[in-house]
Amino acid sequence: MEKPAMLKVLAPIVAAVVLASPAQAQDAAAGKRAFLKCVACHSVAKGAPNKIGPNLFGVVGRKAGTAPGFRYSAAMKAKGAAIVWNPATLDKWLARPSAVIPGTSMAFAGVPNAAERASIIAYLKKPVP
Template identity: 50%
Template sequence: MRLFVISLVLCLSGFGTAQAQDAAAGEKTFLQCKACHQIGEGAKNSVGPVLNGVIGRKAGTIEGYSYSPANQNSGITWDEATFREYIRDPRAKIPGTKMVYAGVKDPKRVEDLLAYLKQFGADGKKAAQ
């Protein structure tokens, strides 16, 4: 009985925790984002703003990009939880955003995308692995 209880506790303790992140898989997910966003050294604003250093950055603050008032006034500072919510359904998180992307619905792909984005500092350089 004790073994059963220990097994059950170990099994249940995994629920609600984040899935493992895979930056290489996230890079593949980012291919969809590349239609509008750039990341890395030499990245420039395009249809969407540069995503270098996005985690930890206040929404609507990349110089030279014309954000929607909804994005500029959202009060959001991008952290992992906020990004997860936003990327699932951008228009639900920030009504009036210019971003027309329908979102990434698969939680594993969201985690992988986060792992990929987090590699890049505000300067566009990849952090040492």
């Protein structure tokens, strides 16, 4: 393959790799803004107290219903242990919590916008000091 032809093939791939990190950072920044609707009930800083809802620091990768010191609903206690919060489960939860765990005490209709949910999840994946 000639160099110009190789550059035509490799240039988009290199650009995608180089641009991936800023895009993820931008999603997390957008997620931080979108998360403002959640701060009345949830904290995200390490060691911050639970509020009406549990502290969400380190939620990605954690089993549902296991935040230390939080009193979960009976529905979350019964079904939450089978759920691990990952981007897919968080997306479903953020879209409509009551569809994931009927009877949850989380009185929130959900975030209908998929891009906004993805941004919130990107924010939750970033450690908050």
